Amino acid sequence: MPITPTVNEALRRLRLDDDLRQDVVDAIPQALAEVETFLDGKLYEDADQREAAQDLRGIVCTADIIAAQLLLIDGLVNNNSDEGADLKRSRAYRMLIRHRNMGA
Numbered sequence: 084m085p086i087t088p089t090v091n092e093a094l095r096r097l098r099l100d101d102d103l104r105q106d107v108v109d110a111i112p113q114a115l116a117e118v119e120t121f122l123d124g125k126l127y128e129d130a131d132q133r134e135a136a137q138d139l140r141g142i143v144c145t146a147d148i149i150a151a152q153l154l155l156i157d158g159l160v161n162n163n164s165d166e167g168a169d170l171k172r173s174r175a176y177r178m179l180i181r182h183r184n185m186g187a
Contacts, residue, residue, distance in 0.1 A: 084128055084129070084144050084145065084146070084149070085128060085144070085149075086115065086126040086127065086128060086144045086148075087111050087112075087114070087115050087149070087152060088111065088149050088152055088153055088156070090104060090107050090108055090111065093107045093110075093111065093153060093156050094107060096153055097153060097156065097157050097160070097161070099160065099161070103160055106159075106160045107156060107160055110155075110156045110159040110160050111152075111156060113155075113159060114152040114153075114155035114156045114159065115152065117155055118148065118151060118152055118155070118175075118179060121176060121179055121183065122142055122179060122182055122183050122184060123140065123183060123184040123185075124138075124140040124141055124142045124184045125138060125140070125141050125142070126141070126142055126143075126144045126148065127141050127142065127143055127144065128143075128144060129143060130143050140184050142182050142184070145182070147178050147179075147182075148178075148179065148182060150178060151175040151176075151178040151179045152175070154171045154172070154174055154175040154178070155171065155172065155175050157171055158171035158172055158175075
């Protein structure tokens with residue numbers, strides 16, 4: 084599984100107009116950085132890739148991690164109030180918590 088949603092996937096799943104394409108392009112790496120920071124680990128497409136990198140704290144990307152990124156992208160791109168963006172961020176974090184590296 085890829086570690087980020089594609090631009091077309093984000094536009095479709097978030098029901099965004101194509102005029103927001105460049106905003107989505109810009110938001111995808113921001114969402115990935117936020118997810119990896121929250122998880123305290125780098126995302127990998129599969130276990131083989133993680134093992135090849137010898138990254139014990141690495142995390143294999145799953146569908147719920149992609150969904151969390153989509154929420155973060157939506158919070159960055161859509162016309163949100165501060166409260167709306169914060170709600171999307173907190174929901175994304177709740178989706179990610181089970182994958183988070185905690186402690187040494």
